[in-house]
Amino acid sequence: MATKTPTLDLAALLTDDQTRIVVCCGAGGVGKTTTAAALGVWAAEHGRRVVVLTIDPARRLAQSLGLSELDNTPRPVKGIDESAGGSLDAMMLDMKRTFDEVVELHATPDKAAQILANPFYQAVSSSFAGTQEYMAMEKLGQLRAEADRTGRWDLVVVDTPPSRSALDFLDAPKRLGSFLDGRFIRLLAAPAKAGGRAGFKVFSVGVSMVSGTLAKVLGGDLLRDVQTFVAALDTMFGGFRERADVTYALLKDPQTAFVVVAAPERDALREASFFAGRLDEEGMPLAGLVVNRIQRVAAPSLSASRAWAAAEQLAEGDAPTTSAATTEGLLRLHAALAQAAARQEGLVSRFTAGHTGIPLVEVPAAAEDIHDLTGLRAIAAALTSGR
Template structure:
């Protein structure tokens, strides 16, 4: 059963595509795929900004940049003759969060928030902050392009999620956390309608004091009080971003490799995006193996057996490796076939496995053309 072909060029050349989001599990080549798409779109005439969140700074390496900071910088060496351009940036999640705080509160209040240990933890180590700030930054880039037309295509490389859910759930989780019953109670001491609930709350409060100590509770209260004014804004923007993600101008690419775990995560992602009504373009399958030698694994092994290894060690090894490669190809085809039968209609493009690491613009161009190749 063969899957429909994902026509990458048609998507990136379509001017109504304004946001492309690449998602998938860790280690599948998401960053490389995003960068390759960005280079290809820019050289086809789009004015592109690519946002990466990956802490390993791999995109920086791929784009030949020493360091990416929290604002987009032009990538040199891109062919701009078609009228396009390429900017790249790497998300600094703490800085993005600090900027949000500074932009939406008074200097005194901002100072109070920035100094609070809970804010510092939230902005630097909370597991969903990266995803949340990526969305915040995407919102900012989108508004900037709407306002001054700096870019007409935003490509986002999503964080290496612990689970495929994080990316979609983190904004919701964070805002529900900041809007939770517990925080409401902390903010509203036993008064009015909360009086009844405060019996339970006292139990909770004394338990918390016992376990964590009073200093922590005081810090939390200070943080929550100072942060309260920001709550509304955060929620509203999270909702806006969610709408932006579901709009017809956005599209998702799910990146995977032809391996069991990566395809399982990809299936999960595809289901989730479908369920949420998010616009899915299709699947990019990285590192797919192929061979031009039309000799089966069994025959290669039989031929290798007939050789005298002392006489022809290189040929013997080559035949064994070819047999192993054929096995890999067979296994990949089985896995991809199963994926297609369980999720028919999901378009797919394959990127052939490259013998070397992708670390410069030329190799990104090569990945880009493999991405777009119809096979």
């Protein structure tokens, strides 16, 4: 006898005061941002004080949240029904500004000025692989700390970066921390720290050869920028890894809930499977899976094969009329949609067969892009319907 897949009850999750952080994660392009925004709207209109951290939302969705321009500061969302006592703030992650804030907070003013002006820092803070994921973690930690300190929010909803792989969100912060905290980059810094001839006396002949080779490969100016950057940042090295560890501990807390978002496509569901397994390995609390953009058909009892057959019969008629042509077109459209729905149902069924304990909720495909609070409320209704 097949095991019934449990239903993901997001309404209960969002109204539970013990839920303090909801992380929407998954591969890129599966609707994480819309899901995070919809959950934030629903929770706020049901009494929670919510802040949503979004990552690069579509322009019209950003406008619906009052975020028409990039802003690293949480701001109130207008149009929210606050009769239940809730509120909603939203912000878009400014990756470089968040990195600058970390430097300004953890370095002296003189050191901070040196770091912020350094060309290598400017490159790392803007485009180094993993920086966006790391800074999303930094900002999550900051928001939770402010919530604990001021009571401004009792729920933080996080939209993770649109990574190629869902696992990048968990892996990239460690990669960046290891890079900035690693022995190799400290080796590059040694000449700048020691200064002049004294610095090179510290090096063995082998290390001097490595440094000379790097200077040829990277260029002397870039190597000096790296050395200067690391020397200025030396007092902050441990902090990167320590804060990543603190945020990891926060993500493992029972007050955190991961919602894995996927589309009914093979690659997206494979990513969801990998991510669910990783969360289990890391001991992080998985609430369940949201499958977005599920195709629904108006007449589910009419199979695709029967619709195709009826359309072919009309097409072969002796005297096709306008009405018959219209009916034929509708039957063909229904057949295509029914085929898509059956394919999606098969993919989701295979996922649930391999993950029988993971709660799941399906969200029907929207007729148009979600670009206002009305659309977000419709998505939220599907997310919290328990069906």
